[in-house]
Structures are given as C-alpha cells and as structure tokens.
Amino acid sequence: MRQQNTSLEAHGFESPTTESSFSSSISSSSSATDRRLKALARHLVDSSPVMDSHSQNPNDTVSPSPTSSAFHADSVFAHLVRAPEDPILGVTVAYNKDPSPIKLNLGVGAYRTEEGKPLVLNVVRQAEQQLVNDRSRVKEYLPIVGLAEYNKLSAKLILGADSPAIQENRVTTVQCLSGTGSLRVGGEFLARHYHQLTIYIPLPTWGNHPKVFTLAGLSVKTYRYYDPATRGLDFQGLLEDLGSAPSGAIVLLHACAHNPTGVDPTIQQWEQIRQLMRSKALLPFFDSAYQGFASGSLDADAQPVRMFVADGGECLVAQSYAKNMGLYGERVGALSIVCKSADVASRVESQLKLVIRPMYSSPPIHGASIVATILKDRNLYTEWTIELKAMADRIISMRQQLFDALRARGTPGDWSHIIKQIGMFTFTGLNSEQVAFMTREYHIYMTSDGRISMAGLSSRTVPHLADAIHAAVTSFA
Numbered sequence: 001m002r003q004q005n006t007s008l009e010a011h012g013f014e015s016p017t018t019e020s021s022f023s024s025s026i027s028s029s030s031s032a033t034d035r036r037l038k039a040l041a042r043h044l045v046d047s048s049p050v051m052d053s054h055s056q057n058p059n060d061t062v063s064p065s066p067t068s069s070a071f072h073a074d075s076v077f078a079h080l081v082r083a084p085e086d087p088i089l090g091v092t093v094a095y096n097k098d099p100s101p102i103k104l105n106l107g108v109g110a111y112r113t114e115e116g117k118p119l120v121l122n123v124v125r126q127a128e129q130q131l132v133n134d135r136s137r138v139k140e141y142l143p144i145v146g147l148a149e150y151n152k153l154s155a156k157l158i159l160g161a162d163s164p165a166i167q168e169n170r171v172t173t174v175q176c177l178s179g180t181g182s183l184r185v186g187g188e189f190l191a192r193h194y195h196q197l198t199i200y201i202p203l204p205t206w207g208n209h210p211k212v213f214t215l216a217g218l219s220v221k222t223y224r225y226y227d228p229a230t231r232g233l234d235f236q237g238l239l240e241d242l243g244s245a246p247s248g249a250i251v252l253l254h255a256c257a258h259n260p261t262g263v264d265p266t267i268q269q270w271e272q273i274r275q276l277m278r279s280k281a282l283l284p285f286f287d288s289a290y291q292g293f294a295s296g297s298l299d300a301d302a303q304p305v306r307m308f309v310a311d312g313g314e315c316l317v318a319q320s321y322a323k324n325m326g327l328y329g330e331r332v333g334a335l336s337i338v339c340k341s342a343d344v345a346s347r348v349e350s351q352l353k354l355v356i357r358p359m360y361s362s363p364p365i366h367g368a369s370i371v372a373t374i375l376k377d378r379n380l381y382t383e384w385t386i387e388l389k390a391m392a393d394r395i396i397s398m399r400q401q402l403f404d405a406l407r408a409r410g411t412p413g414d415w416s417h418i419i420k421q422i423g424m425f426t427f428t429g430l431n432s433e434q435v436a437f438m439t440r441e442y443h444i445y446m447t448s449d450g451r452i453s454m455a456g457l458s459s460r461t462v463p464h465l466a467d468a469i470h471a472a473v474t475s476f477a
C-alpha cells in the first residue's frame with residue numbers, strides 16, 4: 001500500500017516521550033506536522049532563485065496591476081485535478097441532484113422517521129430549551145479538553161457508572177469533534193507518543209478509518225474480519241491475523257454494530273479476542289459510534305469495551321453522539337484513554353492538549369452542553385433511553401420487513417443475513433454493477449459496496465427497495 005510507505009517514511013520513528021515540556025513535545029512530533037513543515041521549507045528554498053532572478057534591479061518590484069501579465073496568468077491552482085467525491089458523503093451529493101420524486105437515500109448512516117424525515121430527539125429539544133432559558137450561560141471558550149462535566153459523563157456512559165478505572169482516576173477524557181475527531185486526536189497522540197506505529201483495522205471497515213489514521217501519522221494494516229461466503233465473521237482469520245501482528249501493535253475495534261458489515265463478534269468471541277490481544281500486548285482502540293443503536297441498550301452495546309477495561313489493561317475509546325442522540329451536525333464526541341495509573345492519565349491528558357491546541361484550539365460548546373444536560377438529569381436520561389430504543393427497534397423492524405418483502409417476491413438467494421446483521425447497516429452482498437443499476441433505474445442511492453442504511457428505510461419505501469433488489473439480482477446474477 002502506498003499510504004503505508006508514505007506514512008512510515010514520513011514518520012522516521014523517534015522514541016516516545018512522556019515529558020510534558022513544550023520543546024520535547026515539538027521535537028517528538030514527527031509525522032504529519034514534520035511532513036508539512038518540510039514541504040513548506042522545500043517550497044521556500046526551491047522558489048527563492050526564481051525570485052532573485054526577477055529582482056536584479058532593486059527598483060524592479062512586482063506590480064500586480066490589472067494590466068500585468070501575472071494578473072492574466074493561470075490560477076496558482078490550475079494544476080489541480082478534480083478530486084473524487086467521498087465514497088459515502090458523495091452518495092448524498094448525487095442524491096440531492098436527482099429530481100426524481102421516488103428517490104431514496106440509503107447511503108449515509110443517518111436516522112429517518114417512518115415519514116422519511118430527519119429526527120431531532122424530544123430530549124434534545126428539551127435540553128436546548130433549558131440551555132436557552134438559562135441567562136447565566138455565556139459563549140466563552142471552553143478549555144482545550146472541552147466541557148469537564150461532559151467528559152466525566154461520557155466516560156461513565158461508555159465505561160459504566162461503577163467503573164473502577166473511573167473511580168481510580170485512571171481515565172482521561174477529552175471532548176472532540178464527534179467520532180471522527182476523536183479518532184484523529186487519538187491517532188495523532190499515538191503517532192507522537194506510542195512505540196508502535198502500526199494500526200490494524202478490520203477488513204472491511206468504515207472507509208474513513210484508513211485515511212484518518214494515515215494522516216495522523218500511523219501506518220495502516222488490515223486484519224481479516226468478514227467472510228463474504230458466510231456473510232458472517234471470519235473469526236479464524238481474525239485470530240490468525242491478530243496472532244501474527246507484531247507485539248504492541250494498535251488494533252482498531254468497532255465497539256458494536258460493525259460498519260459496514262453489521263456483523264459483531266459474540267461475547268464469547270470477544271473474550272477470546274481480549275485474551276489474545278492482552279497476551280500479545282496489542283493496544284485496543286475502540287471506535288464506539290453506535291452505542292445503543294445495535295441492541296437498543298446502552299449497556300449491552302458497551303459490553304466489549306467494558307470487558308477490556310475490567311482486566312485492568314489500557315485502551316483508547318472514541319465516542320460519538322451523532323447517531324445515538326441524533327446530534328450529527330453538532331459534532332459531539334469524546335476520546336477516552338484508560339491508563340494504568342492516575343499519574344500517567346494526567347500526563348497523557350497534558351499531551352493530548354498539545355495535540356488539540358494547534359489543530360482547532362478548543363471544541364464547540366453547544367452540542368456538549370446538550371449532551372451533559374441530558375446525561376446528568378435522571379428524567380431526561382430515562383427519556384433518552386426510551387427514544388434511543390425506539391430508533392433501534394424501528395431499524396430492527398425494517399430488517400424484518402425487507403427480508404419478508406424479498407421472500408414474498410421469491411428473490412433468488414439467502415437473505416437471512418438481513419435479519420442477522422445488527423446496527424444501522426445491512427451489507428447486502430449486492431455488487432457494484434447491481435448497485436449502479438438500482439440507482440439508475442430505481443433512484444435508490446447507496447454506497448457501491450452494497451451497504452444500505454436501514455435507518456433510511458421506512459414501511460412505505462420497503463416495497464420499492466425490494467422491487468429494485470429483485471430486479472438487480474435477476475438481471476445481473
């Protein structure tokens with residue numbers, strides 16, 4: 001993979017440091033920052049002779065008058081090629097351009113009601129009302145690590161209220177820009193301070209993972225996860241690949257509702273994964289973007305993370321409130337790093353601040369205030385769990401309806417994976433040709449890997465989707 005080489009070359013690994021002085025942190029921040037600075041320096045050196053040759057006469061200054069040739073020259077960006085749209089978010093771009101009244105967007109994982117409308121949770125509206133009514137609230141900057149109360153509550157939500165790691169102050173949590181920002185901050189922290197620069201991600205995984213971690217300065221490798229033949233977990237392959245990973249390597253794990261496959265290990269399989277990873281000192285980095293969305297229970301969906309924390313070992317967790325609170329555009333997330341001692345955790349936090357400050361300084365206040373308001377109020381919290389369960393249940397019922405509709409049509413193939421898979425997505429097994437056909441003929445939009453967002457479906461649109469799948473499967477076997 002080209003990306004891996006670039007990442008390794010650019011990284012020029014240096015020994016990890018836990019010192020918190022400014023200069024030590026700068027000297028240890030290889031990777032992305034260094035690469036950018038080097039490129040800038042090269043550019044300045046390369047361009048200096050050209051400038052000299054133009055300025056032999058001290059009076060010969062550059063005059064950007066409208067008549068000068070420089071003014072009419074090509075754009076300094078004329079050499080740019082058009083970048084492709086994002087494989088997931090680009091689906092929405094294409095959908096928005098389609099004038100068809102029957103169009104259906106099953107691309108991005110965004111919850112829709114039975115009426116096909118985006119949903120603002122009732123508890124979110126209530127929390128926002130409380131915030132607006134509170135005249136004492138101001139718009140000052142948050143600290144670099146975000147809203148303290150929000151961070152504490154987020155750690156409790158994922159690790160459990162009675163987590164010994166929290167009680168022993170071994171967890172540091174920083175508010176980040178949703179799940180993506182949490183992954184990026186965690187990735188950059190590891191690239192600066194962890195002794196192993198390779199991160200293993202499942203095959204397949206969310207399309208942004210390799211980009212996030214490569215640009216953070218890590219080297220990305222994959223481990224086997226999904227078996228297309230069984231449409232289930234390739235557990236043997238997973239154990240073999242993690243078993244042959246170098247000691248200390250970082251392993252990205254989807255906490256629940258694996259994207260895009262909808263296939264999760266069982267609790268027994270998680271336990272085997274945990275034992276293997278701990279025996280090889282592999283560092284778990286959990287991506288928890290769907291807590292509560294898989295089973296409808298916040299605790300059940302956090303179980304794999306809690307198993308890894310219960311053994312006393314270290315791990316990272318990236319959380320997102322995009323899906324479970326429907327706060328997509330508010331960009332609310334958190335990165336927690338569980339450490340062996342309170343002392344280490346506080347030094348880790350001091351270094352996280354040095355990652356965040358030059359990146360975006362501090363996170364936004366509104367979304368985190370909504371989340372904190374809900375999590376700390378017993379009534380709002382209970383109401384939230386009910387609304388969350390209703391969303392999860394609606395998705396589960398869509399699975400059943402789609403499965404029944406395909407059976408009723410006699411669509412060739414075994415579609416039981418639709419009801420077995422879990423979370424927001426079904427990994428249909430449709431190929432890119434079939435997907436293109438469904439978009440062209442039925443105006444159904446989805447990612448080219450055959451992933452459909454069940455949360456974008458409703459009882460009203462299931463027959464249309466089933467017709468399209470039936471036609472695609474029978475036209476392109």
Ligand code: PLA
Binds near residue numbers: 088089108177179320
């Ligand atoms: N991690 C996983 C596994 C995800 O699926 C997503 C979102 C994120 C992190 C990041 O979400 P956040 O930054 O909004 O919190 N995946 C979506 C959206 C829902 C996307 O691609 O950005 C998806 O359609 O796959």
